[in-house]
Amino acid sequence: xxxxxxxxxxxxxxxxxxxxxxxxxxxxxxxxxxxxxxxxxxxxxxxxxxxxxxxxxxxxxxxx
Amino acid sequence: xxxxxxxxxxxxxxxxxxxxxxxxxxxxxxxxxxxxxxxxxxxxxxxxxxxxxxxxxxxxxxxxxxxxxxxxxxxxxxxxxxxxxxxxxxxxxxxxxxxxxxxxxxxxxxxxxxxxxxxxxxxxxxxxxxxxxxxxxxxxxxxxxxxxxxxxxxxxxxxxxxxxxxxxxxxxxxxxxxxxxxxxxxxxxxxxxxxxxxxxxxxxxxxxxxxxxxxxxxxxxxxxxxxxxxxxxxxxxxxxxxxxxxxxxxxxxxxxxxxxxxxxxxxxxxxxxxxxxxxxxxxxxxxxxxxxxxxxxxxxxxxxxxxxxxxxxxxxxxxxxxxxxxxxxxxxxxxxxxxxxxxxxxxxxxxxxxxxxxxxxxxxxxxxxxxxxxxxxxxxxxxxxxxxxxxxxxxxxxxxxxxx
Numbered sequence: 001x002x003x004x005x006x007x008x009x010x011x012x013x014x015x016x017x018x019x020x021x022x023x024x025x026x027x028x029x030x031x032x033x034x035x036x037x038x039x040x041x042x043x044x045x046x047x048x049x050x051x052x053x054x055x056x057x058x059x060x061x062x063x064x
Numbered sequence: 065x066x067x068x069x070x071x072x073x074x075x076x077x078x079x080x081x082x083x084x085x086x087x088x089x090x091x092x093x094x095x096x097x098x099x100x101x102x103x104x105x106x107x108x109x110x111x112x113x114x115x116x117x118x119x120x121x122x123x124x125x126x127x128x129x130x131x132x133x134x135x136x137x138x139x140x141x142x143x144x145x146x147x148x149x150x151x152x153x154x155x156x157x158x159x160x161x162x163x164x165x166x167x168x169x170x171x172x173x174x175x176x177x178x179x180x181x182x183x184x185x186x187x188x189x190x191x192x193x194x195x196x197x198x199x200x201x202x203x204x205x206x207x208x209x210x211x212x213x214x215x216x217x218x219x220x221x222x223x224x225x226x227x228x229x230x231x232x233x234x235x236x237x238x239x240x241x242x243x244x245x246x247x248x249x250x251x252x253x254x255x256x257x258x259x260x261x262x263x264x265x266x267x268x269x270x271x272x273x274x275x276x277x278x279x280x281x282x283x284x285x286x287x288x289x290x291x292x293x294x295x296x297x298x299x300x301x302x303x304x305x306x307x308x309x310x311x312x313x314x315x316x317x318x319x320x321x322x323x324x325x326x327x328x329x330x331x332x333x334x335x336x337x338x339x340x341x342x343x344x345x346x347x348x349x350x351x352x353x354x355x356x357x358x359x360x361x362x363x364x365x366x367x368x369x370x371x372x373x374x375x376x377x378x379x380x381x382x383x384x385x386x387x388x389x390x391x392x393x394x395x396x397x398x399x400x401x402x403x404x405x406x407x408x409x410x411x412x413x414x415x416x417x418x419x420x421x422x423x424x425x426x427x428x429x430x431x432x433x434x435x436x437x438x439x440x441x442x443x444x445x446x447x448x449x450x451x452x453x454x455x456x457x458x459x460x461x462x463x464x465x466x467x468x
Contacts, residue, residue, distance in 0.1 A: 011407075011408060011409065011411040012169065012411060012415075013405060013411060013415060014174060014415070014416055017174065018337070026173060026174060028170050028173065029166065029170060029173070030169050030170075030172060030173040030174070030416070050398060050399070053399045053401060054341075054399065054401055055401065056401055056402070056403055056405075056407055056411075057407070057408075058401075
């Protein structure tokens with residue numbers, strides 16, 4: 001599973017940081033970015049799904 | 065179809081301060097969505113359109129061109145362009161908005177908010193400790209309201225010796241002002257004058273708080289006027305205080321009236337963050353406003369240039385198109401794409417701060433008072449306009465359960 005953020009949509013709600021702290025990191029303005037290449041380690045799929053479904057801007061996408 | 069429970073003539077003449085709407089806007093929004101008229105209109109309180117569907121609310125928030133943020137108050141005559149109370153960046157549109165917001169964003173990141181957790185916890189625990197042994201307390205006035213006042217005063221760098229003046233202005237502007245124009249105007253003058261004084265002092269002396277940071281950044285890069293800087297301080301006061309105390313209050317009201325949820329949170333403290341997101345969804349306090357810059361139609365309601373449209377975020381959050389069991393408060397709801405902090409370029413910059421304060425406040429409260437209920441000798445009344453929360457919230461504390 002891979003996770004991506006569309007940075008043009010991120011408004012810094014930080015839900016993803018709360019729900020999947022190992023998959024995302026924030027910059028000095030509070031916008032979120034994926035850690036590494038966005039490959040979701042085994043066991044973190046549920047966290048990735050929650051990050052995707054809780055982003056008010058729908059900025060996060062998951063792919064298999 | 066069927067009986068409408070809407071107040072009489074709601075679609076054309078709604079009253080934002082209708083007692084039924086103050087007490088239970090949720091049923092009214094449900095009825096609006098189900099009726100043929102999901103957006104209501106009024107000439108009362110300066111006039112406005114009130115949408116109830118998430119799609120209409122989102123559409124407005126995403127279109128700053130058609131719906132300007134130059135005036136965000138829910139009531140009062142829409143001021144003529146140029147006459148508004150300027151509290152950037154909430155009252156700004158692109159392009160000015162973008163640089164102003166970028167200046168403030170670094171102050172509200174998670175690492176910065178963690179630095180404020182200590183003073184938040186100290187305040188919440190001290191207040192809660194002071195109530196142990198009491199039978200009945202007004203948790204809105206004796207607990208909730210003091211926490212964000214202290215936190216925002218700390219952020220702004222209001223010196224300790226000014227804190228009770230600051231507190232009285234907050235009460236004047238946020239509690240009395242919305243219903244008394246004269247008090248509101250006086251409070252604006254006093255608060256603005258104070259912030260100008262504080263700014264002048266900070267130019268001469270460095271001190272804790274965000275003003276020196278803003279002054280450095282402003283002189284280095286984006287040149288901000290004193291009025292813009294004072295406006296930003298004012299914004300923190302307006303946006304960061306009664307919003308947060310309202311959400312703490314609403315959350316405690318929910319727990320007081322839903323013993324099974326209260327018991328569950330006490331038994332499963334790890335559920336607190338999820339529960340807080342659900343309280344934010346269900347009781348989102350803010351109704352912000354925008355002004356139409358051209359004639360436009362929203363939810364079947366025609367609007368003229370200069371008309372106000374209200375954005376009740378809690379209505380978007382209760383839309384059954386968006387949420388399963390939308391009208392039920394489920395403290396373990398995991399999929400919760402709510403809009404309590406808005407959407408788009410004006411997303412509440414204080415959202416990390418608000419969440420931290422609510423978490424700390426509820427934790428401090430529940431640790432000491434796992435068992436409480438509404439005091440039957442008092443009625444809960446709710447504030448309206450831009451911010452909804454319990455005006456007072458008398459709880460009967462079970463003394464046998466309280467731990468010091």
